[in-house]
Amino acid sequence: MHRAYKLRIYPNQAQKELLDKTFGCCRFLYNKMLEERKQVYKELKDDKDSLYNYKYNTENKYKQEYPFLKEVDSKALQSEWRHLKSAYDNFFRNLKKGIKKGFPKFKSKKNRQSYTTFNVNENCKIDFNNKKLKLPKIKTWIKYRDSRVFVEDIKHITVSKTKSGKYFASILIELESNISPKQVLEEDKIIGFDMSASKFLITKEFALSNPRFYRKEEADLQRLHREVSRKKKGSNNRNRARIKLARLYEKVENRKRDWVHKITRLLSEHFDCVILEDLNLKGMQRFNSGLSKSVSLDFSWNQFVTILKYKMEQRGKRLILVDRFFPSSKLCSKCGYKNKTLTLQDRKWICPKCKKWHDRDVNASINIRKEGLKILKQDNITIVNINNHSAVGTTVEAFGEDVRLSFREQFSVKNESIAL
Numbered sequence: 001m002h003r004a005y006k007l008r009i010y011p012n013q014a015q016k017e018l019l020d021k022t023f024g025c026c027r028f029l030y031n032k033m034l035e036e037r038k039q040v041y042k043e044l045k046d047d048k049d050s051l052y053n054y055k056y057n058t059e060n061k062y063k064q065e066y067p068f069l070k071e072v073d074s075k076a077l078q079s080e081w082r083h084l085k086s087a088y089d090n091f092f093r094n095l096k097k098g099i100k101k102g103f104p105k106f107k108s109k110k111n112r113q114s115y116t117t118f119n120v121n122e123n124c125k126i127d128f129n130n131k132k133l134k135l136p137k138i139k140t141w142i143k144y145r146d147s148r149v150f151v152e153d154i155k156h157i158t159v160s161k162t163k164s165g166k167y168f169a170s171i172l173i174e175l176e177s178n179i180s181p182k183q184v185l186e187e188d189k190i191i192g193f194d195m196s197a198s199k200f201l202i203t204k205e206f207a208l209s210n211p212r213f214y215r216k217e218e219a220d221l222q223r224l225h226r227e228v229s230r231k232k233k234g235s236n237n238r239n240r241a242r243i244k245l246a247r248l249y250e251k252v253e254n255r256k257r258d259w260v261h262k263i264t265r266l267l268s269e270h271f272d273c274v275i276l277e278d279l280n281l282k283g284m285q286r287f288n289s290g291l292s293k294s295v296s297l298d299f300s301w302n303q304f305v306t307i308l309k310y311k312m313e314q315r316g317k318r319l320i321l322v323d324r325f326f327p328s329s330k331l332c333s334k335c336g337y338k339n340k341t342l343t344l345q346d347r348k349w350i351c352p353k354c355k356k357w358h359d360r361d362v363n364a365s366i367n368i369r370k371e372g373l374k375i376l377k378q379d380n381i382t383i384v385n386i387n388n389h390s391a392v393g394t395t396v397e398a399f400g401e402d403v404r405l406s407f408r409e410q411f412s413v414k415n416e417s418i419a420l
């Protein structure tokens with residue numbers, strides 16, 4: 001099921017020029033392709049077999065012939081090819097039924113202009129807080145006016161311009177809310193994480209660093225703050241400095257949001273169930289401990305949990321939050337001994353009872369996972385072991401490699417702060 005949101009967008013002059021150029025290139029390509037089809041139809045209309053099997057030039061072929069097409073969104077050009085093909089197929093479907101109508105028409109500059117692009121690797125983005133939309137190939141964000149909010153991923157966007165010169169973006173999203181939750185989960189796909197200040201999420205197989213979005217920009221932020229306060233109140237200079245500062249905050253916010261969306265999408269794709277600790281304020285302090293105030297802005301736990309929960313449920317999967325009083329760090333994950341003397345400073349410890357050596361965070365993540373499995377069983381969820389590993393310790397390694405690879409592909413190249 002799909003839903004579309006049509007927003008009025010307010011591109012600036014430079015953005016308008018780029019949008020208009022894209023409309024123009026799309027129209028040009030469409031008409032060129034249609035010309036070809038018309039020609040072929042004329043020549044082969046009495047030779048049905050050849051006509052049906054004719055290989056038309058792709059939009060890439062046209063790009064080689066008309067290099068200026070490369071300057072606009074390639075997804076938009078691909079869409080033109082698709083549009084024409086479906087219009088053409090329609091025409092032939094009618095023809096087979098004996099209805100001779102609907103041969104696609106050339107696009108005119110005088111009509112409503114539009115192009116459709118689709119979301120690949122998050123190249124279409126929307127920022128609800130600042131009411132801005134990001135389209136592929138257009139480097140700056142475009143303002144819009146609308147108060148609606150959605151959490152689903154964008155499927156595609158149709159940008160249009162009315163004859164009177166108003167611009168709109170129609171955003172198509174896919175609703176998957178009718179998916180019922182899975183009652184059978186694969187053990188390999190159940191993962192538990194512990195979290196700490198240095199490593200955002202830790203499990204036995206991999207750890208995701210806490211990306212310090214603000215820390216990286218902290219010096220710049222402080223400098224801009226100082227600049228604002230030095231300038232005279234009400235002066236133009238002060239205003240300019242304020243705008244600069246706001247822009248930097250926005251930039252960091254956007255980066256942060258992209259990151260949260262990306263990581264929650266990956267987790268929800270890879271796992272049937274994610275188990276985390278239900279953090280309270282104290283836990284948050286632990287998470288942010290030792291970091292300066294601006295760094296505590298780095299990460300919004302609530303935002304992360306809300307989006308992750310949504311994305312898991314959208315796929316019929318689960319997010320489980322283990323009780324905040326569960327002593328995840330203090331329990332030995334092997335024998336269950338409770339180490340009451342363990343302090344926050346103890347990063348490693350040896351269980352006095354079974355002599356097992358523990359990394360504090362990894363041990364906690366195993367305990368969190370175990371506790372989550374208990375909750376799943378209480379909820380009458382069936383847990384199956386498809387790969388036939390007997391102990392938890394080995395099953396978690398089964399998915400380790402490809403998950404690690406996938407996470408690495410998605411993160412480490414672009415964001416070096418994420419160590420796996």
Ligand SMILES: [Zn+2]
Nearest residue numbers: 332335351354
């Ligand atoms: Zn033990």
